[in-house]
Structures are given as structure tokens and as C-alpha cells.
Amino acid sequence: MSRRGDVIRGLYEAFAQALGPSRWWPGETPFEVAVGAILTQNTNWKNVEQAIANLKAAGAMTEKGLRALSPSVLEDLIRPAGYYRVKTKRLTEFLDFLEQESGLDIEALRGESLHDLRPRLLSVRGIGPETADSILCYALDMPTFVVDAYTFRMFARHGLVHEGMDYHELQESITDALPQSVTDYNEFHALIVRASKEWCSKSRPRCAACPARGLLDDPERLPQ
């Protein structure tokens, strides 16, 4: 009966009602989802789409196809996504991980437990908590919730982020309010991203038009 849980479930309800089903993550295969998760780090998804198109055109949107590329060619293909030098290293580290953990086949990770796999993913250089959870939830259908900059911003505006709150604290506060379900974790994060682009933008948020405006502390005094 916490107000925090009520607000969190209320956000989910409001966005689900307004936006409908999301069918996330954009990506045709689990491997493409994982690659997209790395490429979109602090980067506009629109730019990532170009990099993904380049990789597909080069036959590099499979484990073996990507492995066959030289670093300089890979850099050129993913350049539109920005940070192309560090991201080339991160994709290579991820392939190294797949090679030793799963015989270069991401699907082989499905047999693993979330509890065992998550820390191993986090040990890969360039894969932090958000990227790890994105891969686990959206590529492997495991019940872990993705927290991102959109989540922090939206939840802060609703008074749900306390001073110094870190990734795992916010994550736990959200999953505590929801059924432990990969379907709900998947959908709620997708709705947060869509709603953030639609209404909860960083500058000039469109609170008056937001389906969640009624959940604000004081709906009469809107942010900015």
C-alpha cells in the first residue's frame, strides 16, 4: 500500500493505456538486440539504426560475421553511432565473451540462470548494468528490469528518486512494485522509453499533455 508502489504501477497503467503494446526491443535476432544495446550507449537510437544497417549490409549481424571483421572496418561501419573506437573494442570484448562462454552463439546462453549469467556479463569491459540488463531481458527473455537515463529522469520528476540513489536501488524499488515477470519488466521499460520521447523529454517536458500528469505530487505545478 505504499504511495511509491502505487505511483509506479500508475505510470505503467497510464502509459500502457495511452501507447498500447510495445513489442520491444527493436531487433530481428537476439544477437542484433545485444549489438544494439552496446551501440546505443549514451547515443540516439536513430544513429544506431544506421550503424545496424551498415552491419547487416556487410553480413556482420551474426556472431561469426562480426568476428570476421577487422577493427578498422568495424569502426567505419559503426561510425554513425558515435564513440566508434570504444564501441569497436566493446563489441570485440563481447564476442570474446561469447566465444569462451557459448561457442560464439548467444542462443546457447538461454540455458543459464540470470543469477549466474549477470555477473559474468558485467565482467566484460564495456558492459555495465544497463547494457547487461538490456541483453538479459530483451535478447534472452530473462526477468531483469532495465534502468536508464529516461527512467532516472521520469522517476525523479515524480519524486521517486532519492538523493544519491544508484542504478540497483532504483531498479529494486521498481521491481518491488511489479509482479516478477519478464513480460512486465520488458513492457514497462519499453513504455518508459516511448513516453520519455513523447512527453518526458529532458528540456521542455510536455507534462500538460502527459497521460501520467495526474500522478505528479502537485499536478498544478508542472516541471519547468
Place this chain on the structure above:
DNA sequence: ATCCGGTCCT
């Protein structure tokens, strides 16, 4: 000019 489904290094 500002912003972007972060993460690592110093």
C-alpha cells in the same frame, strides 16, 4: 546549441 536506451579511466 543541445541532446542522445553509458561506461571506463584517472
Place this chain on the structure above:
DNA sequence: AGGACGGGAT
């Protein structure tokens, strides 16, 4: 805690 990484869209 502060900085580096970066091209593309709005």
C-alpha cells in the same frame, strides 16, 4: 568527482 569518448538529428 571529473573527463573522455563522437556522429547525427532537431
